[in-house]
Amino acid sequence: MIIKIPEPSLILLIGPSGSGKSTFARKHFKPTEVLSSDFCRGLVSDDETDQTATNDAFEVLRFIAAKRLAAGKVTVIDATNVQVEARKPLVALAREYHYLTVAIVFNMPAKLCQERNEVRPDRNFKSHVVRQQSQQLRRSLRGLKREGFRNFLYVMSTPEDVETVQVERQPLWVNRTDEQGPFDIIGDIHGCFDELVELLEELGYEISTQPNGETVVQPSQGRKAIFVGDFVDRGPKVTEVLRLVMGMQKTGAAICVPGNHDVKLVRALRGKNVNPTHGLAESLSQLEQESTEFKTQIAEFLNDLVSHYVLDNGKLVVAHAGMRAELQGRASGRVREFALYGETTGETDDFGLPIRVDWADEYRGPGMVVYGHTPVAEPKWVNRTINIDTGCVFGGKLTALRYPEKELVSVPARQTYYEPTKPLPDEVNELPSVKTQGYDDILDIDDVRGRRVISTRLHHNVTIREENTITALEVISRFAVDPKWLIYLPPTMSPTETTNIPGLLEHPTEGFTYYRKQGVSNVIWEEKHMGSRTVVIVCRDPETAKRRFGVADDTLGICYTRTGRRFFDDATVETELLRQVKAAIDKVNYWEVFSTDWICLDCELMPWSVKAQELLRQQYAPVGTSARVALGEAIASLETTAEQGVDVSHILDDYRQRAEAVTEYVKAYQQYCWQVQSVADLKLAPFHLLATEGAVYFDKNHLWHMETLSKLCQNSEDTLLFATHYGVVDVTDDTSQTEAIRRWEELTEDGGEGIVIKPLDFIVQGKRGLVQPAVKCRGREYLRIIYGPEYTLPQNLERLRSRGLSHKRSLALREFALGVEALERFVRCEPLSHVHECVFGILALESEAVDPRL
């Protein structure tokens, strides 16, 4: 006997104790696929045979089963299952998750079971128990089909049956996950044959008419068409459409799913009493003169179509009216219903049409869902779903979506073949059609709340702890800019390892050594400006901002800080700054160079005092003033004392050193401050060209970034843009390193903050995973404003040398991976929530406790 197991399905092993269920399960299933009641009994009571624990054990079993079913796993229930009451909740569970159910019955002689039980030390129940179970099983046998095991019921009556049986797994019809495309998915046709032919030609398919009048379609290079159904009704050439589509399916050139109209036609063709409304009458009259044989063929073809398909490893789902994530790849009446009709509230609107539940708006599944059914004026992406029924038969157009390119191709209807009951949704009255965000312009709290695991391309899964998401929710809600603008946040950056060079904490040598150890030979150093990190997004015009980012106001872009706050409180400053950046981009015509109408830059904005005014007033200046006065008074007093002949020299020396350090400290912070009256007093130094339409630039090395951006800066007519100094270093070559160190010394002696050392390539995967994308090496004087004015005193410096970098570095990698992920998702036009979760994650990670001086 061959037992066919659809994947996924819920399999009930049915048989008395000792009938061989567990042995069978061990032989044919993975241990994790099998849920045994005995084992669950053990879990809750430490005793697998404790019958008083049965209720609790089944609660556990059903709980685990539910989790597996939700995850789409094959699940085997290894329990006696001989009573209908025992099977009922399991069948109900399968229904809830749209699972097929399989019954494998072990109808063994009671005597045999009893004998087996007797030799097992842990089964010492009385013989009547097994007898009773056998009786219950036999009573059940007849009803099993009706209970929900109609298609998959296997009964084995002898040990030989069990021994020789073969188990074959077969994927459900809906699963064609190994078909990877490329595909051309075509919307509702409704008998619009001419437009269909034109569209196929447009897509590069070769269409020829055979001598026998048959139309043969040859797909373009390796492609395949997928039809979302509704071939018939309303339109003029239903027969031709059906012929063509059936032919394509037969030759493997097309995959079809059924539409509600197609299903209704089948019923009509099979003589059922169907109301010939909504265009059915047209189909029937066109088919009238066809042969009965052809009509039977049509009925068979349409009837055999599978509700929906999951393709390309689950990345693509095609169904006529769409498919909720939890129904994809499942089989049940409900799934088929959904595929054909979608979901309705049960109410009707003013036009008498059913009000639909907007499943797409809530869609959070990983797969892209392409569907039709409800005509729309323009296809719109909503949370990785797209409706491509553009109402050809109503005078709209016939649309195809190319997969995986995500390109839309359409041909206009040659005429209005059928008057719509209600007008197609007018674009003007709709929300702005945003490429990524469409209707999902509002985020759901469940996209960010609680513990989160975000999977990234660069750095596996990044886990965000709940305590951090709590903090981030407040930050992002109260202070951040509109999430639609937040497509990226820069990662934190670790300093170099601590140097042992006297008088210093950081030195470039350690940075070079780090990368050499990671197997990176060429690095770049870039001057680190002492300003504030800022992300600048600038659009070609306000319409781009509206269309691409979905914002409502009339802005050209935005400037925000590394924690997602708007950089300028004064909107006029921001507007002017963006205007100047745009003017510079116009000048070098990067719009055309990168074929884009928006650009996202990673920059440093100076002076520091613009953003740090509060900090300067509250922290830096007070410390400087109080230290200067206090140390001055102390020194004066000590000097007077010394004049009295008291030996205070050791304290006095110490105080003089401290006073010097404080003077240096004040000088250090003052350098980064200047009066800002207008944009003319600002400097913006861009150092990464992060993204443009459809592209991120993490595959370009830093030399490319620096060159591309200095060209931008040099061609700017305003004084705003500021090119950054940089140099390439071969970390295996001493001369090259010495030269870079000399530049670092020069820069920092002048009061510069220091340098950032990056591997030449933007992203480097080393032997042990992702390598730090950058390390900073700060100057001795600058560090006074981080470690305190007097950190350079020997007694302080020695203690400060012990600092742990590992947490900071791990944080930097996680944030970097999330930032890259966010931008990549954005340029792929993924839903707002997918971009937002990454950015939110970065903000949440920022609330992890790490030494802020690093």
Added chain:
Amino acid sequence: MLLTISTAYSPATDLGYLLHKHPARIQSFGLAFGQAHVFYPEARTEKCTAALLLDVDAVGLIRRPHGQFAENFALAQYVSDRPYVASSFLSVAIARVFSSALSGKCKERPELAETEIPLKVKLSILPCRGGEKLLRRLFEPLGYTVEAERHALDTRFPDWGESRYFTVTLETTCRLSELLTHLYILMPVLDDEKHYWVGDAEIEKLLKHSNDWLADHPEQESIVRRYLKHQRRLTRQALAQLREEDAQEADETVQAQEEEQVEKWIGLNEIRLATVTEVLKQCGARRVLDLGCGEGKLLRKLLAEKQFEKIVGMDVSHHALRIAQERLNYDRLTEKQKQRLCLFQGSLSYRDKRLVGYDGAAVIEVIEHLDLPRLAAFERGLFEFACPRTVVLTTPNIEYNVKFENLQAGRFRHKDHRFEWTRDEFQSWAVGVAKRFDYTVVFHPIGPEAEDVGSPTQMAVFTRGDREARTT
């Protein structure tokens, strides 16, 4: 940080006896947080000056394991003024280094310790929250002549303004121990900060060092409050002890005063909350949301009404929710009461399934804290997705701001307000929202109405349209 004490008492060098420190030597003392040195810049018979120089080891402080110093002390900021200013560190140093002088004991010259002598104190840097005014109000009633020089934040950037630091000279004639207790208590009071945890023991310390002078000090209350780090319970207890009342009585007095105040002048907030509660009651709501519940003032009112079967308080601030939980005694509620009240963190910029299925929602003084571009998300989240039958929403009426004497023209009422609306602005927004989401809206003033400018708070009550009623 340098503190000098001079006297012109003759022989002035007797100051050495009083301080129990030899004038011809420098002495150093190890402290938990650094080092103190005592030396004499001047030691003549006519005039003698003792100096206490305190080194606070800033680096050491930071490297201490967590929790040894009060957490909200500026440790988090590594660039700190603590090593340079007179603060609770200096008070502790005085108690340690001049312990006998502080308690008025002197073995060699016991009578001198009891004698009022001319004294002059100089504090190189004293932070004064409250400025020179407070400095004078604290020291002058104690008989000091005060001289204070204020320092600019940064002379290179004059527009940054003045710092809160003063170089202070105090002159008086009194017992040395008195002077030291004054400094011991008043330096941290002016600084308004403590580097250690303040608990019940701090009351004892305060009373021990101030018993004879604080009882009659005109600034008694603010001294006590600041010294005890603004902790209400401690302040109340300390004041009661100072006034020789018992604390129980004091509690009652305070409560009575509070009640009196309420009766005399019901605050705007009180009117607002009462109005909102009434509206929710009138509309027949049973399950209600308080969105942006803050510390739970409205929740308390709602809980008192048995009509409300389920009450949810949501706020974006986890901290505010914890305070609300405390104020509402959440942990002491019975299981049943707990089922009635539910607090959770949430944000009005996101849609939230947890808010679905309620028939009333209060959004009290909340929207003005949202950036204007984010109102759209709030509107959809509340009116489209949560869609409670009634929404009560209040916000300030900016027109009324001219009536607030303390409010600078052009300023909003709260630093965090992102906008404040005129009545027209508010009403046209609300009418737009109502239209878009199928609600009806009516407006009410809250608080005393003034001619031309209306009431301080404006309220909109939205009622959801009835779909069936509409279609028939």
